[in-house]
Amino acid sequence: MEIPEIVGAGLIVIGAGLGIGRIGGSAMDAIARQPEAAAKIQTAMIIAAALIEGIGFAALFAK
């Protein structure tokens, strides 16, 4: 049985979503522990999220 390409794209998007969710959650934890470092954590969070997001989009458009 052949699996359609879109299933693979969906799996990648699920993975990317979980990844970004984890980054966001961890950043929340970190900010709650050290509110004074919020600005630095936020920057690092956005960069990491942006890198994963790129993969998600690549999967969608490669489909």
Add this chain to the structure above:
Amino acid sequence: MRSNFTVLIALAGFLFFTPLAYAQGENHEEIQHEQAHHEDAHHAEVHDEASGEKDIKGVIKETIEHHLADSYEFHITEGVGFPLPVILVDGGLKVFLSSEFHHGGVAAVDGAHYKVNHGKIYKTDAAGTITYDDHHHPTNDKPLDLSITKNVFMILVMAVFMFFLFRGVAKTYQTSLAPKKAGRFLEPIIIYVRDEIAIPNIGEKHYKKYMSYLLTVFFFIWFLNLVGMTPLGVNVTGNIAITFSLALMTFIITQVSGKKDYWMHIFWMPGVPVLIRPVLAIIELIGLFVKPFSLMIRLYANMLAGHVVIMSILGLIFIFSSWVAAVPFSFLTLFLSVLELLVAALQAYIFTMLTSLYFGAAVEEHEHH
């Protein structure tokens, strides 16, 4: 306080109604477009041939595609718009206005005939016949196209706008240290780019050289993203050719400013066993090209996805074709439009941020132990 609230309401109203107005305009134009090209085999797919009625989903899909694509004329809404110059290199330079295409879809210039088919100009005979191969690709000749299209036009407008805006702001600093006029709004943003993006990533020593590029890229992307949210219906930053050019500039500047340490870290990574160094060199070399590639895809895909989502939800109103559906979907569109305003700034920030990160890696000087 009260006036602030009024402004907020007006802004919300503007955001709320503009997508509606422009969906209507686009749709209308599309229907005319449909009628004009009825004989075109490819277009016939969206027609329900049996009943003669239009398949609404097909029309919405075409409307969205039409909105996302570049075009040869600046079309705002029905009857509002203007033609743009078409420049072709085909046995000599041929310049004419895109309104020439209105006469039966075929433009006759100096004895040659041209026709637009799916956003591309092909050379045809006087009747505008387009022949297709087995894969439904036109076999007609395609002249080199250097036209001032809608996107090119918007880039030029934005360049002129930014030139006068920032020149004006820069001039006010000659007479006083406090910002004036537009500078009151722009100064904090410029300082943010300098203090939060450039200095931490590039370093105190080298950042000044790159400030002009970083600021230009930041405001260029941000402004064009915002223009994409207006009823003008332009989608400049959601075009892969434009994000490619931006990423290419970042790539070239990074490589040109690469210092000895930068190349050393790519080809002969210090501090790892010698046997692993060639393997790392291959990975680093691939990374060299993946970085600007991801810059290109990220901006393009984000803006494209934003436009597609908003227009798809507007399309749902037409699919349900009921006032009951119009209310929740309009509010959803309002919500997504506001979200897009955030994304517009965020993508400009991320592009500038990663660009300065790459510049920082290129000029970094490592202390040798």
